[in-house]
Amino acid sequence: MSDSETAGSGRGALVMTLVAPLVLVLVLGTAFGEFTLPEREAGGIAEGPLLKAPAGADEVPADRIVEKVPRNCGVSEDTAARLAPGGDIDAEAGGLFRDGGPGSCKWYSLDDGKATCDFCLGDFANERVLDVEINLAKGTRQSPVTAAMELLSGGGQGAAxxxxxxxxxxxxxxxxxxxxxxxxxxxxxxxxFRVGNAVVTVRYRGWDDAGGERRTIPEGVALDGAFAAAAETAKAMGTAAGPVVRTVERPAVPPLRKVPKPCDTVSGATVEKVARGAYRRRAEPFLVARPVQSGMSFDGCAWHAATGRFVNQGEARTLTVSLAVAEERTPGSAVPVATRHYLGLHRNQRYGKAPGSGAFSGFEPLAGPGDRAFAVTMAGRGGSRGDAGLVVFQKRNVVVEVAYDGRDGDTKLRGRELIDSAYTVAVEVERALEL
Structure with a gap:
């Protein structure tokens, strides 16, 4: 055999050695339907297309700031004399266990005003006490009106x-x-009740002697007295002064029948627009969990995509969807509670302060999605993540927060693209809530 033949045979053997396994893999892969040749997708991990977040009018009323309270808390001498006969005309004077002063008023009556001491011992026919307190929220960490809303709630939709x-x-x-x-x-x-940043609490209490037993004044008497004083205080403060207890048989705006989990609100196709190849995990809200509102539950889901193995390598994008859901504790309560929560968030961002460690800027009301919405940018807090674009909206008894942030290598993303990315996802989340 010639050298050329020997060499040729060697090359042929080498080719067969390299090709045969590949052919075998291709044949087996075809047979079992599991083999695909690796193929790198063109483009980055956030190619869109994106929707533009539309600016809208700010329909939330401007914050009313009360700076001065009415004399004697606005309660007239006639009403005070009727509710607490013989009570001190100067209700702001204070006493042994109270400082008194503007916004702190008390009328005390014992034995229809015949007893002239506050803490007398003996047998008396009755006691009546009317207290009015006016607190002005300052709002050092958030909007004064939102602070007042929290003060009124105090752990529930009512006085603390x-x-x-x-x-x-x-x-x-x-x-x-x-x-x-x-x-x-x-x-x-x-x-x-609340008017702007002022919270007014009126208490009317007392007892009547019933054969040596002290019996608390009836509900109708107590409420009528408290409403009479509250109406005068409200009128003196220039706000609605015709109290009527609400009776709701069924809500005017019903809550959503079913609220999906946050991870089920966004389709894979939409995630691919903003975070291609992302994996998902549970997440905490950026903003929507503050201020705390009783009767609401919070849950979140994040999708994270990255092309690099290490921080600051390649591209990275994170999408977070959080839901705050108001519970229907009593008929008709869920939507008002969610509305109240949204308004607190809206007012805080408009005011430029919010509880927590985040710094926010660029507040902008939006013309959707949902019943009312706004966008805001949260400044990066160091590390590998930059600014986050947030879109917050309310849909009946649900308040939704969609947040989006990312980086390209060492460059942290900033600007309008973050808001538009969050808005694109928010539109789909609203659709998921309508199902």
């Missing part, structure tokens, strides 16, 4: 730390709640 079931009141200030309890903590009625 008061016994008795709350009842929503219409026609008194901007929002109001009333309670009655015969328990010694209250021993009467409490009415709380």
């Amino acid at each position: 730390d008061e016994p008795g079931a709350p009842r929503i009141v219409d026609g008194l200030g901007e929002e109001a709640v009333a309670r009655y309890s015969a328990a010694t903590d209250l021993e009467g009625a409490s009415v709380a």
Whole structure:
């Protein structure tokens, strides 16, 4: 055999050695339907297309800031004399256990005003106490109006730390709640209402002697007295002053029948527009969990995509969808609670302050999605993540937050693209809530 033949045979053997395994793999792969040749997709990990977030009018009323309270809390001498006969005309004077002063008023009556001491011992026919407190929220960490809303809530839709079931009141200030309890903590009625950054709490309590037993004044008497004083205070502060307890048989705006999990609100196709090849995980909200609102639950989902193995290598994008869902604790309560929560968020961002460690800028009301919406940018907090674009909107009893951030190598993304990316996803989240 010639050298050329020997060489040729060697090359042929080498070719067969390299090709045969590949052919075998291709044949087996075809047979079992599992083999595909690796193929790199063209383009980056966030190629869109994106929707442009449309600016809208700010339909949330401007914040009203109360700086001065009315003399004697706005309660007339005639009303005070009727509710607490013989009470001190100067209700702001203070006493042994209270400082008094503007916005802190008390009228005390014992034995129809015949007893002239506050803490007398003996047998008396009755006792009546009318207290009015006006607190002006300053809002050092958030909007003064939002701070007042939290003060009114105090862990529930009503005055803080008061016994008795709350009842929503219409026609008194901007929002109001009333309670009655015969328990010694209250021993009467409490009415709380808000006007701007001012929270007014009116308590009317007392007892009547019933054969040697002290019997708390009836609910009707207690509520009528508290409403009478509250209406005069409200009128003196220039707000609605015709209180009526709300009776709701069924809500005017029903809550959503079913709310999906955050991870189920965005389709794979939409995720691919903003974070191609992302994996998903549970996540915490950026903004929507503050301020805290009783009766709401929070959940979030994040999709993260990255082309590099290490931080600051390649491209990275993170999409986060968070839902704050108001519960229907009483008929008709879910949508108002969600609305209240959204308005607190909206006012804080418009005011330029919000609880927590984040810094926000660029507040802009949007013309959708949902019933009302806004966009804002959260500044990066160091590390590998830059600014985040947020779109927040309300849909009936749900408040939604969509956040989007990313980087290209060492360059952290900033600007309008973050907002438009969040808005593109937010539009689909709204559709998921309509199903």
